[in-house]
Amino acid sequence: MTSLACQSLDVSIAGKNVCSSLDIELKPKQFWGLLGPNGIGKTTLLKCMAGLSAPDSGTVLLENQAIGKLPRRVIARLLGMLQQHTVYVFDASVLETAMTGRHPHLSYWEREGPQDKQKALDAIRDVDLAGFEARSVTSLSGGEARRLAFASLMVQEPAILLLDEPTNHLDMKHQVRIMNQVESQVTRAQRCAMIALHDVNLAARYCSHILMLFGDGDWQAGPVDELLNLENLERLYQCPVETLQTPAGKRFLPGG
Amino acid sequence: MIPTTLRRSLLLLLMLMSVGSIFFASATGSVTLGWSEWLAAIQNSGSQHGELIWRLRLPRAMAAWVVGAMLAMSGCLMQVLLRNPLADPYVLGVSGGAAFATLLGMVFGVAVGFLPWLAILGALVSILLVFGLARGTGPWSGTRLLLTGVVTASGWAALISLILSLSPDNSLRGMLFWLMGDLSYSTLPLWSLVVLAGSFVLTLALARSLNVLAMGETTARLLGEPTRHMLWLVYLLASILTATAVSIAGSIGFVGLIVPHLMRLLVGSDHRILIPAATLFGGLFLVLSDTLARTVLSPQQLPVGVITALLGVPLFLLLLNRARLKGV
Numbered sequence: 339m340t341s342l343a344c345q346s347l348d349v350s351i352a353g354k355n356v357c358s359s360l361d362i363e364l365k366p367k368q369f370w371g372l373l374g375p376n377g378i379g380k381t382t383l384l385k386c387m388a389g390l391s392a393p394d395s396g397t398v399l400l401e402n403q404a405i406g407k408l409p410r411r412v413i414a415r416l417l418g419m420l421q422q423h424t425v426y427v428f429d430a431s432v433l434e435t436a437m438t439g440r441h442p443h444l445s446y447w448e449r450e451g452p453q454d455k456q457k458a459l460d461a462i463r464d465v466d467l468a469g470f471e472a473r474s475v476t477s478l479s480g481g482e483a484r485r486l487a488f489a490s491l492m493v494q495e496p497a498i499l500l501l502d503e504p505t506n507h508l509d510m511k512h513q514v515r516i517m518n519q520v521e522s523q524v525t526r527a528q529r530c531a532m533i534a535l536h537d538v539n540l541a542a543r544y545c546s547h548i549l550m551l552f553g554d555g556d557w558q559a560g561p562v563d564e565l566l567n568l569e570n571l572e573r574l575y576q577c578p579v580e581t582l583q584t585p586a587g588k589r590f591l592p593g594g
Numbered sequence: 595m596i597p598t599t600l601r602r603s604l605l606l607l608l609m610l611m612s613v614g615s616i617f618f619a620s621a622t623g624s625v626t627l628g629w630s631e632w633l634a635a636i637q638n639s640g641s642q643h644g645e646l647i648w649r650l651r652l653p654r655a656m657a658a659w660v661v662g663a664m665l666a667m668s669g670c671l672m673q674v675l676l677r678n679p680l681a682d683p684y685v686l687g688v689s690g691g692a693a694f695a696t697l698l699g700m701v702f703g704v705a706v707g708f709l710p711w712l713a714i715l716g717a718l719v720s721i722l723l724v725f726g727l728a729r730g731t732g733p734w735s736g737t738r739l740l741l742t743g744v745v746t747a748s749g750w751a752a753l754i755s756l757i758l759s760l761s762p763d764n765s766l767r768g769m770l771f772w773l774m775g776d777l778s779y780s781t782l783p784l785w786s787l788v789v790l791a792g793s794f795v796l797t798l799a800l801a802r803s804l805n806v807l808a809m810g811e812t813t814a815r816l817l818g819e820p821t822r823h824m825l826w827l828v829y830l831l832a833s834i835l836t837a838t839a840v841s842i843a844g845s846i847g848f849v850g851l852i853v854p855h856l857m858r859l860l861v862g863s864d865h866r867i868l869i870p871a872a873t874l875f876g877g878l879f880l881v882l883s884d885t886l887a888r889t890v891l892s893p894q895q896l897p898v899g900v901i902t903a904l905l906g907v908p909l910f911l912l913l914l915n916r917a918r919l920k921g922v
Contacts, residue, residue: 390815414818421812427677428808428863441806442818446799449866494817 340497347396358555370532371541374551414442418496429474439493461489608874619655659877666876669850671832683850686743690750691720717837775846775899801865
């Protein structure tokens with residue numbers, strides 16, 4: 339089973355400390371939420387974990403091998419990441435774009451087969467874009483482009499999913515739909531996910547584990563029940579927070 | 595866009611039209627041959643018409659096809675490289691270096707046969723200059739490459755203006771023709787065919803990677819592309835194609851910009867179909883343009899670059915406008 343581990347990882351950006359000696363391991367069936375205020379370095383950390391940038395020190399291990407030493411092609415078959423922004427410049431169709439998720443699985447001269455196409459069609463349907471297959475990606479709205487990018491990631495079928503604010507630009511229905519899909523990837527397909535979020539309540543509802551970035555390299559990681567509490571959230575966001583008891587569990591509101 | 599099922603038929607059609615256009619070009623000109631005359635002449639290369647066809651028109655038409663094909667392919671590659679649909683084969687200064695070296699050769703009275711080699715030399719200097727200055731050690735930076743290339747191109751443009759302003763009047767005409775792109779003195783060296791065929795096969799093998807690279811550097815890396823190596827390969831490939839084309843026919847404008855766009859509107863952005871379509875259409879387009887350049891004001895010959903722009907601009911605007919009406 340594929341796992342992704344950070345070992346005494348030091349990451350910084352523009353002289354700002356994102357995390358100091360971070361030690362966590364993402365294991366199958368774990369759903370991690372990555373929480374922290376704006377500009378704290380969530381994206382920087384995710385990029386580092388995807389092997390897109392090198393840490394200051396420490397290592398990221400993908401299947402027990404240093405990610406920096408693995409060819410991108412090998413990484414892409416195991417790990418996929420949804421970026422925070424999706425901009426399409428050339429007008430490929432929605433179906434073609436979803437199908438790019440098969441790219442790491444095909445050799446140079448190989449073309450996508452009927453199975454690959456079916457995977458793309460299923461993923462497009464799952465993000466509620468059925469009927470859009472022939473549309474040009476440049477004509478999509480922000481939310482639609484976001485869902486298409488998520489569909490491409492599902493077509494890629496990585497065992498490790500890193501998602502940078504996947505619910506950006508999405509209405510409530512589609513937020514839940516995407517989160518449900520990630521949840522089913524994690525529980526049913528035995529994959530693991532880490533998801534950067536600003537919505538604490540989505541994290542409370544879906545995540546099994548939480549990583550909090552407090553700034554200046556401080557972090558805390560652990561099961562969701564231990565970490566998601568008033569004290570940590572007030573420290574994290576530097577604002578008063580109120581708790582609300584609901585039938586589904588504890589939820590949080592910004593306080594006055 | 596045309597339906598997926600018709601795209602292969604389009605390739606076949608473009609191939610047949612390419613061959614047809616070369617035959618048509620060989621029959622048309624100062625002496626226009628009818629069907630039976632042409633058939634007789636092509637079978638007898640010793641006759642007067644046979645010489646005209648085999649020695650002059652066919653080589654020129656084939657040179658036009660190869661140059662058009664190379665410019666179109668290079669345009670497709672540059673647009674992916676810079677992730678900008680406005681990029682053309684000349685934007686990074688390859689043609690500027692070639693033009694400067696060629697004009698310098700003309701000033702010093704270098705034999706016409708050597709001018710293509712000077713063009714290649716100038717282009718190579720420019721490629722290496724831009725490559726060396728933009729490379730750095732960090733991750734791939736399209737912006738740095740674009741800025742380095744564009745500034746280098748402006749430098750060459752200044753040097754070209756300098757040569758033009760210092761040259762005697764009687765050599766200006768030849769220089770201007772060369773700068774606008776002209777096939778009058780073109781020959782088709784064997785190695786240029788090797789460059790075309792080799793780049794075509796390599797580009798087709800990388801076509802799916804080009805699709806992914808067009809989505810941005812980070813996306814491409816996440817989908818398994820070693821982007822740094824891939825993008826430098828694309829840069830070198832596009833530059834070599836441009837350098838070869840420019841050495842044969844000078845800086846013919848618009849083919850490398852407009853042909854990829856026209857084909858994008860027709861077949862979409864999948865490079866597995868876009869590259870062959872653009873390559874074939876680029877060749878076809880330049881053969882027809884050059885035939886027009888030879889005949890439209892005959893006996894006066896126009897530089898083919900004037901025709902490509904005069905044909906390409908309205909055609910392009912028309913198609914773009916129709917595409918917008920359909921909401922593409």
